[in-house]
Amino acid sequence: MGSIAVVEVEGLQHGESVSPKIKVLKLHPAAQLPKYAHTGAYGDLAADVYAVEGVAIAAGATVPVPTGIAMEFPSTHGALVEDRSGLAVRGVTTLAGVIDPGYRGELKIIVTNLSTATVEVKAGERIAQLRIVQRIEAQFEEVAELAEAARGAAGFGSTGA
Numbered sequence: 512m513g514s515i516a517v518v519e520v521e522g523l524q525h526g527e528s529v530s531p532k533i534k535v536l537k538l539h540p541a542a543q544l545p546k547y548a549h550t551g552a553y554g555d556l557a558a559d560v561y562a563v564e565g566v567a568i569a570a571g572a573t574v575p576v577p578t579g580i581a582m583e584f585p586s587t588h589g590a591l592v593e594d595r596s597g598l599a600v601r602g603v604t605t606l607a608g609v610i611d612p613g614y615r616g617e618l619k620i621i622v623t624n625l626s627t628a629t630v631e632v633k634a635g636e637r638i639a640q641l642r643i644v645q646r647i648e649a650q651f652e653e654v655a656e657l658a659e660a661a662r663g664a665a666g667f668g669s670t671g672a
């Protein structure tokens with residue numbers, strides 16, 4: 512029998528999940544709120560977001576897709592836009608995707624079509640997913656040298672393809 516590792520998150524009881532409240536403003540009557548397809552224990556990591564307008568993404572094109580929503584995060588949280596695998600297998604991938612806690616404008620999903628055919632996304636279809644993340648404000652300190660580590664400066668395929 513393997514052992515079960517218990518990860519304690521500060522301020523949380525074991526088994527309790529983090530559920531920040533995020534205010535969503537509909538900028539368009541047809542807009543939809545982000546939605547987790549599966550919730551609760553073993554639910555999804557990211558919530559689906561919906562295109563408010565239909566778009567035809569030509570082969571090789573990059574376009575911002577409107578969602579018709581704006582959000583107010585708690586100051587401690589923001590979000591990252593992630594691909595939907597269902598679109599990724601058709602060659603449609605997201606770009607950019609850092610949604611700052613203080614951003615109050617419309618959430619736009621920037622997508623590029625890497626395939627050789629136009630991909631149509633209809634109004635009301637899911638275009639991406641939103642992964643809510645906690646904000647960390649790091650301090651960047653200039654130093655004269657860095658501590659040694661096994662990897663060192665090796666990267667970019669140094670361990671093989």
Ligand SMILES: O=c1ccn([C@H]2C[C@H](O)[C@@H](COP(=O)(O)OP(=O)(O)OP(=O)(O)O)O2)c(=O)[nH]1
Nearest residue numbers: 592606607608609610611614617618619620621
């Ligand atoms: O895929 C994205 C990326 C960003 N944004 C929004 C939220 C984000 O907080 C804001 C600014 O994004 P970012 O910081 O990436 O833009 P920038 O090019 O650095 O411009 P800025 O000078 O406005 O920060 O635009 C989106 O709606 N979708």
